[in-house]
Each structure stands twice: as C-alpha cells, then as structure tokens.
Amino acid sequence: MIALIKYRAGNIASVSNALDRLGADYFLADTPDQLETADGVIFPGVGHAGAAMESLKENGIDEWLQQTKKPVLGICVGMQLLYDSSSEGDTKALGLIPGRLEKFDSNDAKVPHMGWNVIHIKQDHPLLKGINSGEHFYFVHSFYAPETSDAIATCDYITDFTAVVSKDNFAGVQFHPEKSGKAGARVLQNFLDHVYG
Amino acid sequence: MDQFFLFYASFFDQITMLTKRIIPCLDIKNGRTVKGVNFLGLRDAGDPVELARRYSEEGADELVFLDITATLEKRKTLVDLVTRVAREINIPFTVGGGIKTVDEIEELLKAGADKVSLNSSIVKDPDLINRASDAFGAQAVVAAVDAKRTGNSWHVFIKGGTEDTGMDALEWMKETETRGAGEILLTSMDRDGTKQGFDLDLLKLVNEQVTIPVIASGGAGTIQHCIDAVKTGNADAVLAASIFHFKEIEIADLKADMANSGIPVRNMAL
Numbered sequence: 001m002i003a004l005i006k007y008r009a010g011n012i013a014s015v016s017n018a019l020d021r022l023g024a025d026y027f028l029a030d031t032p033d034q035l036e037t038a039d040g041v042i043f044p045g046v047g048h049a050g051a052a053m054e055s056l057k058e059n060g061i062d063e064w065l066q067q068t069k070k071p072v073l074g075i076c077v078g079m080q081l082l083y084d085s086s087s088e089g090d091t092k093a094l095g096l097i098p099g100r101l102e103k104f105d106s107n108d109a110k111v112p113h114m115g116w117n118v119i120h121i122k123q124d125h126p127l128l129k130g131i132n133s134g135e136h137f138y139f140v141h142s143f144y145a146p147e148t149s150d151a152i153a154t155c156d157y158i159t160d161f162t163a164v165v166s167k168d169n170f171a172g173v174q175f176h177p178e179k180s181g182k183a184g185a186r187v188l189q190n191f192l193d194h195v196y197g
Numbered sequence: 198m199d200q201f202f203l204f205y206a207s208f209f210d211q212i213t214m215l216t217k218r219i220i221p222c223l224d225i226k227n228g229r230t231v232k233g234v235n236f237l238g239l240r241d242a243g244d245p246v247e248l249a250r251r252y253s254e255e256g257a258d259e260l261v262f263l264d265i266t267a268t269l270e271k272r273k274t275l276v277d278l279v280t281r282v283a284r285e286i287n288i289p290f291t292v293g294g295g296i297k298t299v300d301e302i303e304e305l306l307k308a309g310a311d312k313v314s315l316n317s318s319i320v321k322d323p324d325l326i327n328r329a330s331d332a333f334g335a336q337a338v339v340a341a342v343d344a345k346r347t348g349n350s351w352h353v354f355i356k357g358g359t360e361d362t363g364m365d366a367l368e369w370m371k372e373t374e375t376r377g378a379g380e381i382l383l384t385s386m387d388r389d390g391t392k393q394g395f396d397l398d399l400l401k402l403v404n405e406q407v408t409i410p411v412i413a414s415g416g417a418g419t420i421q422h423c424i425d426a427v428k429t430g431n432a433d434a435v436l437a438a439s440i441f442h443f444k445e446i447e448i449a450d451l452k453a454d455m456a457n458s459g460i461p462v463r464n465m466a467l
Binding site: 013014017018020021046047106109110111112113114115116117134136138140156157176178179180181182184185 | 214215216218253258283284285287288289307308309311333334335336379380408409410433434463464465
C-alpha cells in the first residue's frame with residue numbers, strides 16, 4: 001500500500017483524487033507507525049516551506065523520513081523539503097538531497113512561476129518512463145532547487161532549475177502531477193509501478 | 198539562409214517558455230451549466246462535470262466555474278460541484294461567484310478547487326484579498342475585475358456589470374496585486390458578449406502596471422482575437438465561454454494557430 005502523508009501543509013484532496021483515478025491502493029498516514037506499514041510514500045506539500053517543516057515535526061514525520069529506505073515521492077513543497085535547506089524563511093529542511101532552495105528573481109519575470117511549462121530530461125529514470133523532453137507539466141512555486149547532478153529533469157524559468165530529482169530512495173517533482181493532465185498521471189503511475197516493481 | 202532560419206526557429210521552439218493558457222469558462226446555476234451548449238456526444242450537456250472533462254480532454258489548460266445561483270442553497274451546491282469536478286478533472290480549476298469570506302474560500306479549496314475568483318466582495322472588503330492570500334497563498338487568489346470604459350479611463354463595475362463603483366480599474370488592479378492577489382481575471386464589460394475582440398488597450402495598460410498574470414476575458418470571437426490578446430495585449434491567458442460551448446472554435450485549432458504565430462502553448466504529447 002501507498003501512504004499519503006497527511007499533515008497541515010499537504011494538499012491531500014487533489015493528490016488523493018489523482019490516486020483514486022489511477023485505482024491506486026493507498027491510505028492517509030500521519031504518524032511514523034502508519035508510514036512504517038507502507039510500501040511507498042507520497043509526500044505532498046503546499047505553502048510556506050518553514051511552516052510545512054514545522055508541521056512535519058509535530059508527529060516526528062521528519063525523523064521517520066530521514067531514516068526510511070522506502071521509496072518516497074515528494075511533490076512541490078514536499079520535494080523542496082527533501083533538500084538541505086530553503087531560503088524561504090531560512091528553513092532547515094530534511095537534508096536528504098544536497099542543495100538549497102532559492103527564490104526566483106521577480107525582476108526578471110512574474111513570480112510565482114505559475115502555469116504549464118516544459119521539462120528537459122537529463123537522465124533516464126523510472127519516474128519519467130514514457131515521458132519525453134518537451135512534455136508540459138503544471139507548476140506553481142516561487143522557490144526553486146538549482147540544477148545539480150541529482151536532477152533527472154530541469155525546467156527553464158528565469159533560470160534552469162530542477163523539475164525532477166532523485167537520490168537514493170527519494171524522488172521529487174517540483175510540478176503538480178495531480179494537476180498535470182495525462183502526463184502527470186503517467187508520472188504518478190510510474191511511481192506506483194516503481195514501488196510495486 | 199532559409200536553412201539557418203529554420204534551425205534558428207526550431208531552436209527557439211525547443212526552449213519554450215511558460216505557456217499561454219486557454220481557459221474555457223462555465224457559468225453555473227443550481228449546479229448546472231447555464232448557457233446552452235452545442236456539443237455532440239455529450240450525454241448531458243447541462244452537467245458541468247461532463248463538459249469540464251470534455252474540455253480537459255480537448256486540451257484546455259485550466260477551467261473557470263462561475264456560479265450565478267442566487268439562493269441560500271448556493272454554497273452547498275457549489276461545494277458539491279467542486280468536489281465532483283476535483284474527482285474527475287486533472288487540470289487546475291478556479292471557482293467564483295458570490296464568495297465573501299475566508300471560511301467559504303477554505304471550504305472550496307478543501308473541496309478541491311485550486312483557486313477562487315473574488316469580484317464584488319473584494320470591492321466592498323478589499324482586505325479579504327490580504328486575509329485569503331495570507332491563509333492560502335497568492336496562487337489561490339484570483340481578483341476578478343469587471344471594467345468598462347468611462348470617458349478616458351476604465352471604471353470597476355460590480356453586481357454582474359450593472360453598478361458603476363466609480364473606481365479606476367487600473368488603480369484597483371494594482372491594489373489587488375499589492376494586497377496579495379496571485380492573478381487578475383480582467384473582463385471588459387464593453388466587449389463581453391460582442392465577439393468583437395478583447396479590449397487590447399486596457400490589456401496593454403494593465404500588463405504594464407502589474408506583475409501578476411492577467412487573464413483576458415470578454416470579446417473573444419475569433420482565433421485572431423485570442424492571438425491579439427496575447428501578442429498585443431500581453432495577456433497570460435485567454436478566457437472565453439460561448440465560442441467554446443458552441444464549437445465556433447476548437448481548442449486544438451486555437452492552440453495550433455497560436456503556436457504557429459510564435460506563442461508558446463501546451464501540447465498534449467501523451
């Protein structure tokens with residue numbers, strides 16, 4: 001079973017609707033004990049990174065994530081919190097992927113980066129099976145992960161940033177797969193296949 | 198020379214930027230679509246969910262549902278509709294119509310809406326923008342502005358365009374941004390329903406003065422009108438109702454022509 005992390009900063013409704021549409025077997029988890037029973041974990045997130053991190057700490061989910069070997073998919077702020085830190089509220093994040101989130105420079109273009117943009121695939125990865133460079137996904141964010149060697153795919157908005165990341169058992173997508181039409185559904189299905197593969 | 202140009206053009210195609218969005222708008226009354234729709238193959242053309250699914254499959258980038266119900270049952274019907282749409286549709290959608298409080302906004306966002314559109318309520322209570330933006334983020338708050346040319350400027354109208362507030366529309370739009378709106382849905386009351394094209398002067402002016410995305414609404418009659426709204430008016434998105442409902446313009450044709458004129462649009466490779 002897939003566990004969908006339920007905490008104050010999660011947009012549970014949209015992600016659970018997307019999992020329902022895929023016919024996925026999942027449950028909502030808000031404690032480490034519940035997460036420990038899962039085969040794989042989806043970690044959504046919206047809003048302020050600092051507030052989201054605080055909320056994660058309430059039930060010790062932060063520490064559970066830092067030690068798990070199960071496949072984890074972070075979405076949007078969920079992905080951002082996998083990194084070392086974020087300049088949003090100077091937040092210390094989970095430290096599972098090296099790097100620091102920076103804010104887009106609003107002198108160069110409209111911030112937040114909101115809408116459909118294309119990804120450029122940098123490395124083969126099961127999460128992007130069946131997806132090609134140039135596919136559009138729906139993004140809503142003001143902070144970005146710089147492009148590093150852990151980037152599976154990048155997106156270009158003001159600067160090249162990491163759109164899809166993977167390190168060890170952790171993966172993350174900056175876009176919202178639950179709102180990205182068929183392409184987004186494919187990414188979620190790829191994660192399910194990866195967990196059960 | 199030609200070859201070089203082709204290479205150059207395809208190079209720019211590949212570094213596509215954030216796309217311009219096509220947004221069909223559905224008017225809702227008592228949970229049903231209001232305007233007659235002329236869609237073949239729809240089991241129930243009055244069912245907003247079915248229509249929304251159809252638009253989503255045809256390549257709409259986003260949807261807007263505007264509720265014009267005027268009864269006490271309104272909010273419950275709207276929440277039910279949002280819940281049903283969110284289950285079925287995998288693209289972002291906005292809901293609007295008579296939303297007055299942060300509690301109502303929270304209820305609609307929790308039901309699965311991505312954004313709420315606020316119109317008359319923020320004219321009467323501008324601080325509602327601040328409260329909503331603080332609580333849910335700017336990306337969830339759309340300031341809907343109905344503007345009508347009055348002399349040498351544009352005034353903000355409310356109550357479905359029937360009441361002139363006397364407020365300057367450009368100043369008001371700047372204020373909505375300052376207060377925390379994430380996007381502006383700008384409807385030209387002069388053009389709405391005319392199919393004579395968007396108010397490009399107004400679009401150009403507002404896009405010089407705000408940095409949040411602006412959705413152009415009111416006047417779409419042809420594909421060229423939509424291209425003009427983006428290229429001349431600098432709109433970030435184009436919203437229309439009847440041209441899509443009555444199949445006067447197919448979304449796929451619109452996107453193809455926009456792409457051919459150099460506008461980045463979302464393709465549907467999968």
